[in-house]
Amino acid sequence: MMASINSENKTNSKNLFPKSADCSYVSCYCEENVFKLCEDVTKRYPGEIQNCSVVFVSNARRKVPLWKQRAGKDEEKLVIWDYHVIFLYHPEPQKCLVYDLDSDLPFPTYVHKYITETFRTDQILKPDYFRFFRVVSAKEFLNNFSSDRRHMKRPDGSWIKPPPNYGPITNSNNPHNLEEFIQMEPAKGPGEVLSLTQFVQKFYKPAT
Template structure:
């Protein structure tokens, strides 16, 4: 998928569109795909090499971020981040090294946590009515995309379940940075 082919709106909708593209063009690969919500209890996650960053390192502090992973074999995992200035896609080791760096240089309020959900589960369960894209007076912060908001038959908005990082609640599994790297980066031997 080309980075420019997707509306550059909220990252979760871009990733949802990537998942749909996998189903439409490579449905047999869906079981190798994952959606990763990155956040923390204080909603302050530093990410480097982001196109929205202003300094030399392109650092941004997001409240949350969402990426797509394609993990076809144990020693190969690709990250698709539509907001990164890194190549599209990027191998997970390069992405982690340049985007997350390490938690050792951060205060605990800035540690990143990763909610990993299978792409199939994300497509089935995720819903967002875009309320987080509006100002308190109900006007749009930026115009929404021209396609309908994402909903399921039973839910119109559950974004918060995906963003919060309580390991006992929500879909998928929550990892800290070290656990995330251990799960998705297996160097060739």
């Protein structure tokens, strides 16, 4: 898979992240992992940030099944997250790559393969488990996202999962707006909210 991606690279697209092992990663902090990917692009390929998007995956019940996740215990690597966050690079209309540091798939993976392997179809799920997608431009995400990590603390103040070794990502306007990105009401929050079908139609453009 990686060989085919490299062989199809064109002059107007970049190999943004050569190795997943070189990326900032902390388990259960997917939104911050993606934030660091966005920062890395602005430092190394600033002109490409306009071709990048951040996608939050969740639903009203906060129960979204995703396959091929490293945290999965069964053969199909199925996990039911409350939410998940991925990074998209779409330098051309018919080329979109997904970067998911929690995935068991190659890094990156073409969007069609990622969707097929990770989301599959809503037709096999009860409506409560349908996945929705809040798509935000990477630049907007960098400018507006803020998290003091309160969602990762128990009532007694202890950590549910150890935090990253760098400080919280916050801005002066709002110390914590993660919930605005996770909730999937279309009329609220940044970016746009899509169904799985709409997400496929937006980012998968087969060659004609």
